[in-house]
Amino acid sequence: MKLYYFPPSPNTRKAHAVAIHLELPFDLRLIDLEKGEQRTPEFLKLNPTGRTPVLQDEDFILWESTAIMQYLASQVPNSLWPEDIKSRADITHWQSWELTHWMPACQPLQYENFVKQLLQLGDADPQVVQRTTEIFHKEATMLNTYLAEREFLVNNTLTLADFSVASALTYAVPGRFPLDNYPHIRTWYARIEQLPAWQKTAPPRG
Known part of the structure; x- marks a missing residue:
């Protein structure tokens, strides 16, 4: 492949x-x-x-x-994508949420606070930042509450859902995502960051 x-x-x-x-x-x-x-x-x-x-x-x-x-x-038996149809539906539900709601709450902050400066495209647009921050808080509040008593998103074990939702936080630090009031998200993401596969795919610094 x-x-x-x-x-x-x-x-x-x-x-x-x-x-x-x-x-x-x-x-x-x-x-x-x-x-x-x-x-x-x-x-x-x-x-x-x-x-x-x-x-x-x-x-x-x-x-x-x-x-x-x-x-x-689907290439090999694994716990990331279990055979159980309910588990797969739950994983797909989180992947759909990431694409539809979570990424749109993260990507504009990433672009305005990090990418624009990186590419010398000017300062962040305060209106975009404010509007997106409100959306971010709405989605982060839900996610933080959900993770309060869970180590992972589905079946309390690492699945594709975690890789999907975590990907949106790749630039959380340079993008200045307002995560201070969401300890359960931070703890969960720190757990993802310990994975060798996540460390090996960290974006290059430069």
Whole structure:
């Protein structure tokens, strides 16, 4: 299998981390978004949206990180993606929440407080930060309460759900996410950060 990836991307990270955690054999193919390699004809044949990650398994091409994670975790028996249909539905529910609600509550803070400065695109827009911060608090309050008596999101064991939801916090520190009042999220994320696969997929510093 080939994984076309861009290391700084949180969506790339969650798929890459799953592959490492499960010790699956795969070849990494770097797609440098900063150089525009996602817009080359060769890559657009793999993913017409021009985004990473993309998985190629012989003649089977798959894009969208959640689908890739589920496909990877279906390769071997494991607890990240258990056979039980209720567990799989619960995992998918958290992955859907991450895409629909959690990432939109995190990504604008990441962009305004970190990416814009990194790329010298100007100062953060205070209106965007304020609006997104309100959304963040709403979603974080729910997540923090849910994690109060749990070590992980589903069945109290590490699953794909944890990789998905944690990915949005990849830039929590430079993005200045307001996590001070959410101790259970911080404790849970610290647990994820101890995973070798998570450490190996940490975005490069520079």
